Amino acid sequence: MSQVRTIVGLDIGTTKISAIIAEVDQDSEIPRLVGLGMVPSDGLKRGVVVDLEKTVRAISKAVSDAELMAGINIDSLIAGISGEHIRSINSHGVIAVSRNDNEISDSDVERVVDAARAVAIPADREIVHVLPQEFVIDEQSGIKVPIGMSGVRLEAEVHIVTAASTAVRNIYRAIGKCEKEVEALVLEALASSYAILTEDEQELGVAVIDIGGSTTNIAVYFDGSIRHTSTVPLGGKNVTNDIAIGLRTPVDQAEEIKLEYGAALTSMVDAGEMISVPGVGSRAARDISRNVLASIIGPRMEEILSMAYREVKKSNFPETLAAGIVITGGGSLLPGAIEMTEQIFDMPVKIGKPTGFDGLVELAQSPIHATGIGLIHYGLRHGDEVARSGKTRGVLKKIEKWFNEHF
Ligand SMILES: Nc1ncnc2c1ncn2[C@@H]1O[C@H](COP(=O)(O)OP(=O)(O)OP(=O)(O)O)[C@@H](O)[C@H]1O
Numbered sequence: 379m380s381q382v383r384t385i386v387g388l389d390i391g392t393t394k395i396s397a398i399i400a401e402v403d404q405d406s407e408i409p410r411l412v413g414l415g416m417v418p419s420d421g422l423k424r425g426v427v428v429d430l431e432k433t434v435r436a437i438s439k440a441v442s443d444a445e446l447m448a449g450i451n452i453d454s455l456i457a458g459i460s461g462e463h464i465r466s467i468n469s470h471g472v473i474a475v476s477r478n479d480n481e482i483s484d485s486d487v488e489r490v491v492d493a494a495r496a497v498a499i500p501a502d503r504e505i506v507h508v509l510p511q512e513f514v515i516d517e518q519s520g521i522k523v524p525i526g527m528s529g530v531r532l533e534a535e536v537h538i539v540t541a542a543s544t545a546v547r548n549i550y551r552a553i554g555k556c557e558k559e560v561e562a563l564v565l566e567a568l569a570s571s572y573a574i575l576t577e578d579e580q581e582l583g584v585a586v587i588d589i590g591g592s593t594t595n596i597a598v599y600f601d602g603s604i605r606h607t608s609t610v611p612l613g614g615k616n617v618t619n620d621i622a623i624g625l626r627t628p629v630d631q632a633e634e635i636k637l638e639y640g641a642a643l644t645s646m647v648d649a650g651e652m653i654s655v656p657g658v659g660s661r662a663a664r665d666i667s668r669n670v671l672a673s674i675i676g677p678r679m680e681e682i683l684s685m686a687y688r689e690v691k692k693s694n695f696p697e698t699l700a701a702g703i704v705i706t707g708g709g710s711l712l713p714g715a716i717e718m719t720e721q722i723f724d725m726p727v728k729i730g731k732p733t734g735f736d737g738l739v740e741l742a743q744s745p746i747h748a749t750g751i752g753l754i755h756y757g758l759r760h761g762d763e764v765a766r767s768g769k770t771r772g773v774l775k776k777i778e779k780w781f782n783e784h785f
């Protein structure tokens with residue numbers, strides 16, 4: 379009988395927390411979704427845990443719902459991280475190849491990546507990812523897999539993602555309180571890319587824009603590597619708040635109105651179509667035109683997408699991103715989001731729905747699950763590293779516990 383591996387993704391979003399359990403047969407590459415638990419999230423602000431108790435309760439519920447559906451208990455999971463505190467930089471490392479016959483070994487690759495990650499990181503931040511972009515062997519650039527090749531001098535270009543240590547610690551603490559281990563922490567924009575991009579798109583050049591509740595996460599790829607990641611501290615919740623203020627209606631009603639009648643462009647709705655807006659407190663309901671609603675939503679969506687555009691520009695992409703823009707996350711579902719993104723970026727745009735899994739597909743094919751499914755793909759592709767970093771964390775935790783008990 380072939381062995382089955384269980385991989386769990388935990389998307390700690392600002393509007394929902396979702397836990398996704400998948401199983402992968404040893405001889406298969408396709409994860410099979412067997413459990414999904416999703417609960418509203420209200421313990422986060424702009425992607426960062428601000429209310430630990432609420433977050434712990436929500437994570438517990440999401441995980442136990444997923445466990446119940448899957449009929450299994452899980453011990454560990456892969457969690458997403460995002461927020462305004464995330465920073466990313468590109469860095470460079472150089473080493474001399476160690477073997478006399480000049481054949482590049484895995485330890486050379488490890489050493490050169492270590493050399494590239496040796497940049498000064500402030501004491502209150504920690505490294506989340508060091509993502510190799512390409513290697514250069516004796517001035518020959520563009521090499522993806524240097525192991526086994528021959529050379530004297532090996533260089534690495536890497537993309538380093540760092541996060542505020544407190545934000546990282548609070549995620550570990552919240553998951554720890556649910557008595558689960560964190561196998562790995564993955565940048566949400568990176569996770570979403572794993573679920574919705576093909577290798578061809580990454581080669582041609584593409585940007586992922588994940589429009590969430592309070593954050594919009596961006597990842598830019600070209601020449602097959604990640605080049606820039608960033609977060610804009612705005613999302614669908616800001617759109618809803620604008621509607622609540624503009625139409626003087628409670629936030630819950632504003633959200634419903636947005637989902638039912640909202641659009642990003644006034645040209646997409648019939649100006650004569652009226653909708654009923656409930657008043658705040660005892661005030662009477664009023665009728666307004668869908669056009670008025672779209673004129674409230676439009677400027678905020680334009681702000682979010684323009685900020686995303688500025689971030690994508692920072693990647694210094696060559697002329698154009700030939701595979702265009704892939705929008706995902708709940709905000710991508712707003713009618714007119716594609717058209718508005720096309721206008722702002724002047725590039726082809728499509729919606730990214732998570733793919734590459736089977737099982738309970740219909741449960742998780744919405745763009746709101748791009749991050750959750752992406753975390754599973756990340757676990758599948760980086761199985762060894764994930765296991766190793768989980769173990770290191772485990773050892774560190776034991777040392778910390780021993781210290782706490784003895785000093
Ligand atoms: N059909 C829809 N039309 C318009 N907006 C939608 C639709 N469905 C969801 N949204 C919006 O998407 C947002 C939630 O998206 P998502 O679930 O991707 O966020 P999240 O992952 O919880 O947040 P974040 O990524 O910021 O942490 C909400 O603001 C919601 O109003």
Ligand SMILES: [Mg+2]
Pocket residue numbers: 391392566588590591707749
């Ligand atoms: Mg999200």
